[in-house]
Amino acid sequence: MKRIALVGMPNTGKSTLFNRLTGSSARVGNWPGLTVDLASARIPLGRHMAQIVDLPGIYDLQGLTDDEDVVQHFLRSQPVDLVAVVINATQIDRQLALAVQLHDSGFPCIVLLNMADEAERYGVGIDTAKLQAALGLPVASLSAKHGRGYHQVLQLLGQTLDTVRPLALDHVAAGLDRRQDGQEGAQAALAAAVHRPSRLPDTWAQRIDHWVMHPWVGPPLFLAFMALVFNAVFTLGAPLQKGLGWVFDQLRVHMFGPALVSAPNWFRSLVLDGIFNGLSTVAAFVPVILLFFVFMTLIEESGYFSRAAFLTDSLMSRMGLDGRGFVMLLMGFGCNVPALMGTRVMRSRGLRLLTMLIIPFSLCSARLQVFLFIIAALFSPRIAPWVLLSLYGVSFAATFVSAVLFRQHYPSNEPFVLELPPYRMPTLRQIALRSWSEMQHFLRRATKFIVIGVVLVWMLTNLPPGQPTAGPHTLAGWVGHALHPAFAPLGIPPELIIALIFGFVAKEIVIGSLAVIYSLQGDALQHAIAAQITPAAAYSFMLFTLIYTPCLSTVATLRSESKSMAYTGLSLVWSLALAWGTSLAFYQGSRLLGLA
Numbered sequence: 001m002k003r004i005a006l007v008g009m010p011n012t013g014k015s016t017l018f019n020r021l022t023g024s025s026a027r028v029g030n031w032p033g034l035t036v037d038l039a040s041a042r043i044p045l046g047r048h049m050a051q052i053v054d055l056p057g058i059y060d061l062q063g064l065t066d067d068e069d070v071v072q073h074f075l076r077s078q079p080v081d082l083v084a085v086v087i088n089a090t091q092i093d094r095q096l097a098l099a100v101q102l103h104d105s106g107f108p109c110i111v112l113l114n115m116a117d118e119a120e121r122y123g124v125g126i127d128t129a130k131l132q133a134a135l136g137l138p139v140a141s142l143s144a145k146h147g148r149g150y151h152q153v154l155q156l157l158g159q160t161l162d163t164v165r166p167l168a169l170d171h172v173a174a175g176l177d178r179r180q181d182g183q184e185g186a187q188a189a190l191a192a193a194v195h196r197p198s199r200l201p202d203t204w205a206q207r208i209d210h211w212v213m214h215p216w217v218g219p220p221l222f223l224a225f226m227a228l229v230f231n232a233v234f235t236l237g238a239p240l241q242k243g244l245g246w247v248f249d250q251l252r253v254h255m256f257g258p259a260l261v262s263a264p265n266w267f268r269s270l271v272l273d274g275i276f277n278g279l280s281t282v283a284a285f286v287p288v289i290l291l292f293f294v295f296m297t298l299i300e301e302s303g304y305f306s307r308a309a310f311l312t313d314s315l316m317s318r319m320g321l322d323g324r325g326f327v328m329l330l331m332g333f334g335c336n337v338p339a340l341m342g343t344r345v346m347r348s349r350g351l352r353l354l355t356m357l358i359i360p361f362s363l364c365s366a367r368l369q370v371f372l373f374i375i376a377a378l379f380s381p382r383i384a385p386w387v388l389l390s391l392y393g394v395s396f397a398a399t400f401v402s403a404v405l406f407r408q409h410y411p412s413n414e415p416f417v418l419e420l421p422p423y424r425m426p427t428l429r430q431i432a433l434r435s436w437s438e439m440q441h442f443l444r445r446a447t448k449f450i451v452i453g454v455v456l457v458w459m460l461t462n463l464p465p466g467q468p469t470a471g472p473h474t475l476a477g478w479v480g481h482a483l484h485p486a487f488a489p490l491g492i493p494p495e496l497i498i499a500l501i502f503g504f505v506a507k508e509i510v511i512g513s514l515a516v517i518y519s520l521q522g523d524a525l526q527h528a529i530a531a532q533i534t535p536a537a538a539y540s541f542m543l544f545t546l547i548y549t550p551c552l553s554t555v556a557t558l559r560s561e562s563k564s565m566a567y568t569g570l571s572l573v574w575s576l577a578l579a580w581g582t583s584l585a586f587y588q589g590s591r592l593l594g595l596a
Contacts, residue, residue, distance in 0.1 A: 001042070001048075001049050001050065001051055002045070002048045002049070002050040002051070002081040002082070002161050003050070003051045003053065003078070003079060003080050003081050003082075004045075004050050004051070004052050004053070004080070004081065004082045004083075004084055004157065004161075005053050005055055005074070005075065005080045005082070005083050005084070006018055006052060006053065006054050006055060006084050006086060007055050007058070007071065007083055007084070007085050007086070007098070007102065008057060008058075008085060008086035008087060008095075008098070009057055009058065009059055009087075009088070009095050009098065010057035010059075011057070011088065011421050012057070012086045012087060012088040012095065012114055012115075013086065013088065013114040013115055013144045013145065014054065014057065014086040014114075015039075015054060016114075016144040016145055016430065017086055017112070017114060017142075017144035018039060018041075018052060018054040019430070019433045019434070019437075020144050020147065020150060020429075021041070021043060021052055021154075022041035022043060022052060023433070038053055038054065038055065038056075038074070039053070039054040040052060040053045040054070045154065045157050045158040045161060046155075046157075046158025046159065046161065046162065047158070047162070048158065048161045048162075050081075050157070050161065053074075053078075055070070055071050055074060056068075056070055056071060058071050058098070059098070060098065060101070061098070061101045061102065061105065061176065062101075062181075072176060075107070075172060075176065076169065076172055076173050076176060077169070079166065079167070079169065080107070080167065080172075081108065081161060081164055081166065081167070082108050082109070082110065082157070082160055082161060082164055083102050083107045083108065083109045083110075084109075084110055084112055084157065085098060085099040085102060085109055085110070085111050085112065086112050086114050087099065087111060087112065087113055087114065088114060088115050089113040089114060089115050089116050089118070089119035089124060089126060089141065090115055090118050090119045090122055090124055090422075092113065092119075092124070092126065092190070092194055093190055093194070093196060096111075096182075096186040096189060096190060097181070097182035097183050097185075097186040098182065099111050099135070099137065099182075099186075100135070100182035100183075100185040100186045100189070101181070101182035103135070103136070103137055103185075104175075104178070104182060104185065105172075105175035105176050105178065106167065106171055106172065106174075106175035107167065107172070107175070108160070108164040108165075108167065109137050110137060110138040110139070110140070110156060110157070110160055111131075111132075111135065111137050111138070111139045111140075112139075112140055112141075112142060112153060113126060113128070113139065113140065113141040113142070114142055114143065114144050115143060115144075115145075116141040116142060116143055116148065116149065117143045117146065117148060118143075118422065122197070123196075123197040124194070124195070124196050124197070125194070125195040125196075126141065126193060126194050126195075127193045127194075128140065128141055128193075130192050130193035131189055131192070131193035131194070133192075134188060134189035134192040134193055135185070135189050138156055138159075138160055140152055140153050140156050145424070145426070145427055145430060146427065147429075205422055205423045208423065209307065209420075212304070212307055212311075213307055213310060213311055215311075215314075218307075218311045219311065222308055222311070225299075225304075226389070226392070227385065227386075227389050229295045229296075229299070231385040232291075232295065233288060233291045233292050233295060233385075236291055237287050237288035237291045237292075237372075238288075238376070238381065240287035240288070240291075241284050241287055241288055241372075241376075242523075244283065244284045244286070244287060245280075245284040245521075245522035245523065246522075248280035248283065248284060248521065248522065249521070249522055251280075252272065252276060252280070252521070256271070256272060256276055257272065260272065266462070266465070269458070269462065269469075269519075270455070270458055270462075273458065273469070273515075273516060273519045274454050274455060274457070274458035274516050275451065275454055275455065275458075276521075277454075277512075277515035277516060277519070277520070277521040277525075278451075278453070278454030278457075278511075278512030278513070278515045278516055279451070279454070279512065280515075280521055280522070284522060286439070288369075288372055289365055289368065289369060289439065290435060290439055292365065292368060293334070293365070293434070293435040293439060294431055294435045296333060296334065297426065297430070297431050297434040297435055298426060298431065300330075301424060301426035301430055301431075301434070302423060302424060302425065302426065303420070303421040303422060303423050303424055304423075305327060305330050306327070306420050306421055307420060308326065308327075308330070309323035309324065309326045309327045309330075310323055310420060311323075312326040313326070316403075319400060319403035319404050319407055320351075320354055320403055320404075320406075320407030320408075320410065320411065320412065321351070321354060321355060321358075321403055321407075322351070324343075324346060324355075325351075325354075325355045325358070325403075328340075328343055328355055328359055329358070329359060329362050329396070329399060330362075331362075332359045332360075332362025332363075332364055333362055333363060333364065333365070333368075334364065334365055335364055335365060335366075336359055336360050336362055336364050336550055336551075336554040336557075337553055337554055337557045339359045339362065340356050340359050340554065340557045340558060340561055341557065341561065343355045343356055343359075343561070346412075348412035348413070350410040350411050350412040351410070351412035352561075353410045353562060353567060354403060354406060354407060354409075354410035354412070356558060356561060356562060356571075357402055357403075357406060357410075357570075357571055357574075358398075358399035358402050358403050359399075360550040360554055360558070360571065360575060361395055361398040361399045361402065361546070361547060361575070362395060362399070363391060363392055363395040363546060364507070366506065366507035366508045366551065367507050367545060367546055369507070369508065369510075369511060370503075370507060370510045370511055370542070370545055371388060371391055371542055371545075371546075372388075373511050373526070374529070374538050374541065374542055375387050375388060375542075376526060377525075377526035377527070377529050377530045377538070378529075378530050378533075378535045378538045379535060387539070391542060391543075391546055394543060394546060394547075394582070395546060398546075398547050398578060398582070401578075402574065402578070453502050453506065453508075453509030453512060453513060454509070454512045454513060454515070454516050456502070457476070457498065457502060457509075457512075457513040457516040457517060458516050459475070460474065460475040460476040460479070460498065461474055461475075461476045461498075461516060461517050462474065463475050469517075469519050470495060470498075470517045470518070470519075476494075476498050476517065477494070479497070479498060479501070480493075480494025480495065480497050480498055481494060483497050484497065486580075489584055489587070489588065490537075490540050490541075490544060490580070490583040490584055490587050491533065491534070491536060491537030491540045491541070491583075491587040492537065492540060492541050492544065492583070493532060493533060493537075495514070495517050495518070495532070496514075496533075496541050498513065498517060499511075499513045499514050499517065500544065500545065500548070503545060503548075503551075504549050504551065504552065506551045506552065506553070507545070507551055510545065514529065536586075536587060536590040536591075536595050537587065539586065540583045540586055540587040540590075541583075543579070543582050543583045543586055544579045544580070544582075544583045546579075547575060547578050547579035547582055547583075548575055548576050548579035548580075549572050549575050549576050549579075550575065555568060555571075555572065558571055
């Protein structure tokens with residue numbers, strides 16, 4: 001089987017091309033000798049079966065960032081038959097040197113000029129035949145976003161694989177060690193084949209940026225836009241959630257319940273009150289989570305997040321961070337793990353450690369599921385979006401406070417460089433692929449952890465035998481009673497304490513564990529929780545869930561990325577202490593005001 005490595009600078013549309021090539025067949029896995037996960041997929045190309053590997057974005061083969069080190073290490077240690085260098089055609093003058101570097105290092109290469117439609121709009125003329133002759137490499141232009149030139153690229157990849165010969169790894173290492181610059185060859189090729197206007201034309205995007213990136217107007221616009229997104233998620237998602245919950249209720253009553261009527265009581269309880277209740281309660285939130293990813297994909301792919309990073313750089317710099325830290329926080333809304341891994345683009349170890357310290361406070365999709373459930377149970381539809389928005393505000397506040405307190409321990413003087421992509425309207429295919437990919441990742445983690453988690457919760461709430469479910473003499477009752485003195489000042493009852501304990505393994509387990517603890521699901525579970533705690537206690541519980549120790553996957557990533565057990569321990573202790581203090585201040589303050 002042939003192997004093709006996709007290489008390119010950040011924001012070249014490399015991942016968009018990878019998604020178009022692989023569709024939904026892509027998987028993420030760890031490679032031997034690497035500490036990172038890389039996306040790969042197998043596709044037919046001509047008479048070959050080829051494995052496509054999407055490598056991290058790099059600027060230079062001689063760079064010093066962790067991502068650049070990962071690419072070099074991959075090329076040195078893994079047999080590669082072909083390197084496809086993806087270039088943003090509008091910035092060919094700055095990106096072509098990377099292709100020349102790889103070619104001069106001895107790699108079989110092809111050059112893919114992505115975003116050719118944008119280059120034409122900006123008046124950038126590229127004669128691909130002359131460029132191919134000047135470089136001595138196959139060249140193709142395309143638009144991965146719209147599919148233009150896609151079939152020609154597939155044909156070129158297959159034809160090139162027919163002619164390339166396997167490259168020995170020792171030859172690869174020797175080529176990379178030569179440290180080719182690439183600039184001279186790139187300039188010669190540019191002079192022969194590329195025409196760029198002396199000044200790019202003014203566009204409507206510049207007029208939008210005048211307001212979006214305004215130091216005073218930009219932040220309120222960002223907050224208003226995010227509030228609109230959250231309102232849309234609730235408004236559109238709530239009916240879908242209730243409908244799916246009704247379907248699961250019917251399945252329990254008319255299918256699973258009758259099928260297990262003759263089963264032993266303990267097995268019936270395990271399946272219905274444990275596994276089914278836990279999984280169905282989480283599954284009912286899939287439409288809401290999917291809508292969230294759809295909207296976040298729209299915002300990210302449009303180029304707005306990069307502008308938010310630029311806009312917040314001044315604020316972040318006061319806390320020892322930079323705009324990239326804000327981007328990582330926004331990435332953490334999906335999952336903290338890839339956001340932590342994304343800090344490798346930072347050369348300064350102090351900046352990396354400080355950024356990694358605050359990322360676990362990002363309101364990830366797993367926490368979002370918990371908050372959507374609790375908010376729907378205790379707050380009206382009119383107030384619910386604002387409650388969720390306030391939790392995002394607390395998420396940012398926790399990161400800012402943590403950064404200010406620890407910035408002296410992790411100093412950095414690394415300059416902040418950010419490239420603003422043009423505004424782009426993502427296609428429906430892009431939105432569908434990206435959202436489905438995020439959902440698959442969420443569901444894989446959720447299913448794996450929830451099945452294990454709800455079985456353990458069922459055991460805690462039903463053992464020893466003969467006790468009422470989650471009663472004071474069960475294992476769960478003993479644990480809840482032992483920890484209750486620490487959580488009583490926060491307004492959190494023993495049942496929710498048990499859910500928090502399992503939430504350390506994965507936040508996806510929290511709602512599933514509540515379904516097991518209360519032996520209810522859907523609306524019935526929400527009504528039971530609403531009858532037990534006040535809105536103030538519910539908000540205190542959500543504050544604690546938001547801030548306290550992240551899931552086990554995040555902790556493992558913190559350890560592997562920081563390479564320090566002491567640092568990982570500091571992160572866990574600090575997040576737990578901050579969560580307890582924040583929930584205590586809120587709940588006791590609410591009591592003093594007569595709101596609890």
